[in-house]
Amino acid sequence: MPKPQKRDNTYYLERLKRDHPKIYADYQAGTFSSALQAFEAAGLKKRRSRLQELKNAWQAASSSEKVEFLRWLKIAAATPTVSPPALPIASSGLLQPWAKARIQVIVKAKSLTSADLMEELGFDRSDTSLYRALARDTRVKRQLIDALDKWFISNASL
Incomplete structure (x- = not known):
C-alpha cells in the first residue's frame, strides 16, 4: 500500500x-x-467553519474538559443571547421568563439563598417579594426591577 x-x-x-x-x-x-x-x-485550501473547529476541539478534549464544557453549555443555553439591558426585565410588573431563568442561573452559580439574593440587591433579607414573583408570578416594584437590571450587569460573567 x-x-x-x-x-x-x-x-x-x-x-x-x-x-x-x-x-x-x-x-x-x-x-x-x-x-x-x-x-x-x-483555492488550494478552504477556511474551516466554526462548526468544524468545534467538532475538532471536541474530539481533542479530555473527558473532564467535555464534562466542564457540557456544564457551561447548559448554563449558556439558559442565558439570553441578547444582553439583558436590551430586553425588558418585567412587563406590567411581572418578570419576563428570560429574567426568571437568568436569576435562577446566577443564584445557582453563586449558591445564594433567597435572603442572600435580596441582600445583594440592596433589600432587606426578610423581603420575599422576588421569591414570590419567581414562584407565583406576582408583580414586583420598580425599585426591585432597577436593582435586578444592575445585578444582571454585575453578574454578566456567570
Whole structure:
C-alpha cells in the first residue's frame, strides 16, 4: 500500500508556485500576511467553519474538559443571547421568563439563598417579594426591577 502524501506547507507552496504564479509572487512580495491566506486565495485550501473547529476541539478534549464544557453549555443555553439591558426585565410588573431563568442561573452559580439574593440587591433579607414573583408570578416594584437590571450587569460573567 503506497504511503499517503504529506500535505504540509512545503507541498502547498510548491503547488502555489506551479499552479498560481501570480499569487505566489504576491505571497513572496508580502501581500499576504501568511501562507495560509495565499493558499486560500488560490483555492488550494478552504477556511474551516466554526462548526468544524468545534467538532475538532471536541474530539481533542479530555473527558473532564467535555464534562466542564457540557456544564457551561447548559448554563449558556439558559442565558439570553441578547444582553439583558436590551430586553425588558418585567412587563406590567411581572418578570419576563428570560429574567426568571437568568436569576435562577446566577443564584445557582453563586449558591445564594433567597435572603442572600435580596441582600445583594440592596433589600432587606426578610423581603420575599422576588421569591414570590419567581414562584407565583406576582408583580414586583420598580425599585426591585432597577436593582435586578444592575445585578444582571454585575453578574454578566456567570
